[in-house]
Amino acid sequence: MRPQTKVGLLFLLSVVLMVAFAFALGVLQPFSNSNELKVAYNFAGGIEVGSPVRVMGIKVGKVRSIQFEPQFKMPESGEQVKLVITISVSKEAWPTVRKDSHFFINLAGVIGEKFLEISPGTLENPELTPGQVVRGEDPPRIDQLISQSYAVAGKILEFVNKNEGSLVDTIDTLNKLVLNFDKMLKQLDKTAKDPEVHKIVKNFNAILDDGAFFTHELRGPEAQKTIKLLNELFHRLEPMDAKAIKKFLQEEGIRARLF
Numbered sequence: 115m116r117p118q119t120k121v122g123l124l125f126l127l128s129v130v131l132m133v134a135f136a137f138a139l140g141v142l143q144p145f146s147n148s149n150e151l152k153v154a155y156n157f158a159g160g161i162e163v164g165s166p167v168r169v170m171g172i173k174v175g176k177v178r179s180i181q182f183e184p185q186f187k188m189p190e191s192g193e194q195v196k197l198v199i200t201i202s203v204s205k206e207a208w209p210t211v212r213k214d215s216h217f218f219i220n221l222a223g224v225i226g227e228k229f230l231e232i233s234p235g236t237l238e239n240p241e242l243t244p245g246q247v248v249r250g251e252d253p254p255r256i257d258q259l260i261s262q263s264y265a266v267a268g269k270i271l272e273f274v275n276k277n278e279g280s281l282v283d284t285i286d287t288l289n290k291l292v293l294n295f296d297k298m299l300k301q302l303d304k305t306a307k308d309p310e311v312h313k314i315v316k317n318f319n320a321i322l323d324d325g326a327f328f329t330h331e332l333r334g335p336e337a338q339k340t341i342k343l344l345n346e347l348f349h350r351l352e353p354m355d356a357k358a359i360k361k362f363l364q365e366e367g368i369r370a371r372l373f
Contacts, residue, residue, distance in 0.1 A: 148175055148202040149244035151211070154188060154195035159219040159228065159253035166229045167201045169210055175202035177230060188249055195249065201230060210234040211242050217250035 158180065167175040178200040187194050203211055212235025220231045230250075242248065305311055 147206075148204045149208050150178065151201050151203060151242060152245065152247040153199045153201060153217045153230070153250040154186065154247055155197045155199060155219075155250045155252055156195055157252045158197055158199065161199065161219050161228045161230060165227065167203060167232065168229055169203070169207045169232045169234060172207070174204045174207035174232075177201050189247060191249075193249070198247070199230070199250070203232070209241060212236065213239040213242065215242070215248075217248060219250070219253045 161177060161180070163177050163180055165177045166173045167177065181198045181200070182196060183198050184196050186196065186198060211232055215235040216233040218231045218233070219228060221228055
């Protein structure tokens with residue numbers, strides 16, 4: 115075999131191996147069974163090219179590319195977003211990706227790999243179109259949370275140092291209030307067990323019963339009639355002066371009738 119033929123065959127073999135390797139990595143997919151979608155973020159949270167894309171915990175694709183877009187704005191809201199991630203989603207899972215779906219960046223386990231999680235949408239909302247740009251949910255910044263925690267802790271320590279005396283006095287006052295309340299509860303418990311207290315309560319209940327009976331009788335028709343007659347009598351006696359009443363009572367005829 116001539117050297118030129120050997121070089122040509124080696125070249126063809128190299129091309130075939132490169133194409134096969136590209137197929138294996140997913141770089142070339144002429145018969146792709148997935149659709150692409152662009153997800154915009156302002157913080158990627160460590161996601162990388164090749165990270166898996168999951169729907170309901172099932173891998174349905176992967177991250178194709180991550181692009182910095184400093185001037186990019188969301189088509190509908192006009193929000194400025196500086197990071198666009200292109201992902202692929204299998205056509206089998208594509209019907210679950212709808213307008214109300216959410217796109218999160220999660221972590222598999224405590225120290226596992228990062229992946230992009232898509233929450234399935236509802237049937238009432240339309241499906242997304244391939245190549246559409248959607249807004250993702252920015253993951254929390256752990257570094258910012260730690261920094262804010264340190265700041266809050268510092269302010270708490272500063273407050274405690276400045277008001278140490280007041281705090282001690284407040285805690286001492288609260289302790290005294292709790293002790294006094296405990297003593298009061300013990301005294302109430304002791305009083306409740308005293309037989310004399312039971313007797314007083316029993317007598318008080320009897321008085322209340324008698325009063326209820328008396329007021330019930332006063333509400334009867336006969337009692338109302340008597341009260342009405344007394345009221346009329348008082349109104350009749352009101353115009354009479356003291357002299358006329360005294361003269362009337364001192365007459366012999368009245369005395370004889372009364373006594």
